[in-house]
Each structure stands twice: as structure tokens, then as C-alpha cells.
Amino acid sequence: MTSSSKVSQSSKEHALQVRKLAIIGAGKLGEALLSGILSSQLVPASHVEATVAHQPRADSLAEKYGIKAHTENARAVAGADLVLVALKPQQVRGFLQEVKKHLRKDAVIISAAASVTTALIERELGRPARVIRAMPNTPCLIRQGMTALARGKHATDQDVATARRIFDSMGRSVVVDEKHLDAITGLSASGPAYVYMIIESLAEGGVKLGLPRELSTELCAQTLLGASAMVLATGEHPAKLKDVVTTPAGCTIDGLLELEEGGLRVTLIKAVVRAAERAKQLVESQNS
Numbered sequence: 001m002t003s004s005s006k007v008s009q010s011s012k013e014h015a016l017q018v019r020k021l022a023i024i025g026a027g028k029l030g031e032a033l034l035s036g037i038l039s040s041q042l043v044p045a046s047h048v049e050a051t052v053a054h055q056p057r058a059d060s061l062a063e064k065y066g067i068k069a070h071t072e073n074a075r076a077v078a079g080a081d082l083v084l085v086a087l088k089p090q091q092v093r094g095f096l097q098e099v100k101k102h103l104r105k106d107a108v109i110i111s112a113a114a115s116v117t118t119a120l121i122e123r124e125l126g127r128p129a130r131v132i133r134a135m136p137n138t139p140c141l142i143r144q145g146m147t148a149l150a151r152g153k154h155a156t157d158q159d160v161a162t163a164r165r166i167f168d169s170m171g172r173s174v175v176v177d178e179k180h181l182d183a184i185t186g187l188s189a190s191g192p193a194y195v196y197m198i199i200e201s202l203a204e205g206g207v208k209l210g211l212p213r214e215l216s217t218e219l220c221a222q223t224l225l226g227a228s229a230m231v232l233a234t235g236e237h238p239a240k241l242k243d244v245v246t247t248p249a250g251c252t253i254d255g256l257l258e259l260e261e262g263g264l265r266v267t268l269i270k271a272v273v274r275a276a277e278r279a280k281q282l283v284e285s286q287n288s
Helices: 003-014 028-039 055-065 073-077 089-099 118-125 138-142 157-168 178-189 191-208 213-234 238-245 251-261 264-287
Strands: 021-024 048-051 068-070 082-085 108-111 130-135 145-151 171-175
Touching: 021 028, 021 073, 028 048, 028 055, 028 138, 028 157, 048 055, 048 073, 055 068, 073 089, 089 118, 089 264, 108 118, 108 157, 118 130, 118 264, 130 157, 130 178, 138 145, 145 157, 145 178, 157 171, 178 191, 178 264, 191 213, 191 264, 213 238, 251 264
Parallel strands: 021 048, 021 082, 048 068, 082 108, 108 130, 145 171
Antiparallel strands: 130 145
16 A cells, blocks of 8 residues: 555544535634634535625635535535534524424534523424534634533434544533533633733733833743643643742742732632623523
8 A cells, every 4th residue: 555545544534424514604613613624634625515694705715625605504404414503692593493494314413602502402403403512712713722512412422522523623622511511601711811811911011021012922922821731731730830830939929929919819710600600691591
């Protein structure tokens, strides 16, 4: 066997067994899903059909990725064995009503629509459906994302594995009980916004001390990136890693005392809790 045929065989084994993939709502997240799937060779472009609201956008996606793209959801899901839903929450009910007569009964539906439960999707379709709910965050756009996945009543282990392979192509994924998704929304889905505020604030500190703003921002962003990588790479508790940096009578302990006095720890905890409470309210309003 030649090296090229070995690569081809490896790609074939790596690919998902999908005859047709429909991506509904190929906006920023939908395009990130599309890009990750194609670049990871999970599904060939010839097997992908995507929908958007406007035809010029569809034409652009078709030219860029070599896929079929248009504005007709029912046409896209017809015959699809895997459907990725990346719509806004308020659009999901209408979409399900529009396509339920065209959707294969054994199709796997992976929904990344925030606040839309697996039970709602099953109820709107009016029959048992293989549903996976995904809660990604915006760093998925650069393949550094964190996605939580929850299975519906009728999803199989293989369906979960398929969803993990898709979202692992854009970062990391975890499988959780659906009851945890409100908390995860408040933590990892909203979390990038908290981190951006932290980076902005630290950078302002550097500017206050005379650093150019661009340099200060780069120093902060890379510092947070490196610290996060240390937590993931070592598996150590963040408090232990913090202690490694904090030498006796050194500079860091003075900075930490200022953070404690300013209530940073409690404020961040309260931010996660408040965001999670809001996520729960949105879920309840979607299901009412």
C-alpha cells in the first residue's frame, strides 16, 4: 500500500458514517461547526447541506467550502441522518414545525440552540427523537472551545460519541446530565465574557504602570492562556498552582491580598450563579 493510499484509508476510518449532514443556521457558530467538521475530515463536503436566511450568504458558503447551501430548511433535512441546529432559540419551534414531516425518523438531531431542551424538541416533533443538546462557547470559533453535551431520552451511546467527535474538533467536550446545563451556561458559556473583563482590567493595570496598551493586553492574554493550560496539563488544583507562584514575602502575595480585599473571588462566584439563574429563566420561558 502506498503512503497516499494509507492516508486515504486513515481518513476513511476517521470519518463519521454520515450519508447526509444538514447544518441549519450556518451563522458564526454554524460555520464554525462546518469548518471544524470539514477540516477534521469527519464528513466530506459532498455530503453536507447548509441553510441560512439569505441566498447571498448561502452562495458564499457554497463557494468557500464546496457544499450545498440554500435557504430551504425542509429541503436540507430531507434524507439527512445527522442534523445540526445552530439557530437562535426563538427560531427552533418554527423550524421543527416546518421540517418534522420531512425529517427522517432515525435522524440524529444535535441542537446548539441555547435554552432549548431535548424534551422541547421531542415534544415539538411529536415522536421519539434521537436528540443531543450542546452548550458550546465562543472560543469554538478558533477551535479552543468548551462544549457540554447532554443526551435526550432516545439518544444512543453512538449518538453521543458522534456529537463528541464533532465538538472535539473545535476544542474540548464533556458529557453531562441535562440538569447541569444551566450552571454550565453561567460558567463556561458566559465565562469568556468574564475573562475578557479580567484581561481588560489587568491590562489597564499595566497601562497605569506605563506599559503600552497593546503590549499590556498581549502580556495579560498570554498569561491567562498559559495559566489555563497549566491547570489542564497538570490536573492540579488551581490553589496549589497559585501557591507555586506565591513566594514568601514576595510581590504576588501583595497582589492577592488586594484581590481578596476587593472581593474578586466572591464577585466571580456570584456572576456565575446569577448567569445560571438567568439561563434557567430562559429555559422555562422557552418551554412554557
